[in-house]
Amino acid sequence: MTETTDPRPDPSALPSLLVVDDDAPLRNRLATALERRGYQVTAAESVAAGIAAARMVRPLYAVVDLKLGDGNGLEVVQAVRAARPDARVVVLTGYGNIATAVAAVKAGAVDYLAKPTDADAIEAALKAQSDKLPQPPEQPMSADRVRWEHIQRVFEQCERNVSETARRLRMHRRTLQRILNKHAPRD
Numbered sequence: 001m002t003e004t005t006d007p008r009p010d011p012s013a014l015p016s017l018l019v020v021d022d023d024a025p026l027r028n029r030l031a032t033a034l035e036r037r038g039y040q041v042t043a044a045e046s047v048a049a050g051i052a053a054a055r056m057v058r059p060l061y062a063v064v065d066l067k068l069g070d071g072n073g074l075e076v077v078q079a080v081r082a083a084r085p086d087a088r089v090v091v092l093t094g095y096g097n098i099a100t101a102v103a104a105v106k107a108g109a110v111d112y113l114a115k116p117t118d119a120d121a122i123e124a125a126l127k128a129q130s131d132k133l134p135q136p137p138e139q140p141m142s143a144d145r146v147r148w149e150h151i152q153r154v155f156e157q158c159e160r161n162v163s164e165t166a167r168r169l170r171m172h173r174r175t176l177q178r179i180l181n182k183h184a185p186r187d
Contacts, residue, residue, distance in 0.1 A: 014040040016057055017126075020050035020076050021065040021092065026115075030063060033119035045069075050076035058084045061126045064109075066093035066100060074107040081108035090125045092117060099153050144185040151179055 017039040021027040024045065031041045042057050044050040047070045054062070054076060062080045064073040073091060080087045091104040094115040101112040111125035141149070151169065158164040162180070166173040 014038055015061060016040050016042070016059040018042050018044065018050065018053055018057060018059040018062040018064075018080065020044045020046075020053075020062070020068070020073060022046060022069045023065070030119060030122070034063075034123070037119065037123060044076075047071040047073065047075050051079040054079040054083045058087075060084065060087055062087060062089040063122055063126075064089060064091055066091050066104065074103060077104065077107040077109050088126050090122055092122075142185060148179070148184050151176070152184075155180065 015038070017034055019027055019031050019034070019041060020043075021030070022045050027043050027045065031043045035041050039061065042053050042059065044053045045068075047068050050064065050068070050073070053059075059080060062077070064076045064080070066073045068076075077089050077091060080089050087108075089109045090111045090113060091109040092113050092115055093100060104112045111128065113121060113125060151165075154168055155162075155165045158168060162177060163173055166176040169176065
């Protein structure tokens with residue numbers, strides 16, 4: 001009788017990775033793609049589940065959505081970094097702007113990617129050396145889009161009060177209303 005060996009690697013030898021996203025199809029797709037790339041993946045759908053998984057698994061890598069159904073993904077980033085200070089965390093978001101990118105990095109993320117993104121970009125961000133500058137994006141946001149993002153951020157911070165937003169941005173209220181009524185510029 002011949003003995004066969006399992007060609008799959010021992011799961012305990014694989015680098016651990018936590019995926020936290022409340023979008024189930026995206027979370028499952030990322031988990032599957034990253035498992036194929038040689039990670040032992042744990043998936044979670046909320047801040048609470050992500051924090052619990054971070055404490056239990058102590059992942060070497062994590063991919064965390066910024067806006068989750070029960071709160072802010074930055075809480076998960078902090079829990080991952082508290083459980084394992086050498087962890088490398090990438091934050092994903094569909095609401096990319098400079099302020100949230102800065103907040104993500106301050107919370108301990110090594111990179112910040114706008115959705116939609118793929119497993120290749122995520123893995124590249126997770127494994128990038130921190131002392132090297134990242135490659136410039138293939139299609140960066142246009143200046144019009146950056147301006148629109150800034151206006152939207154201030155508008156949200158002013159609790160969607162047009163008058164207060166206009167005052168803080170030092171622009172005429174009607175001009176601001178016209179900008180807010182338009183769709184976001186294409187990148």
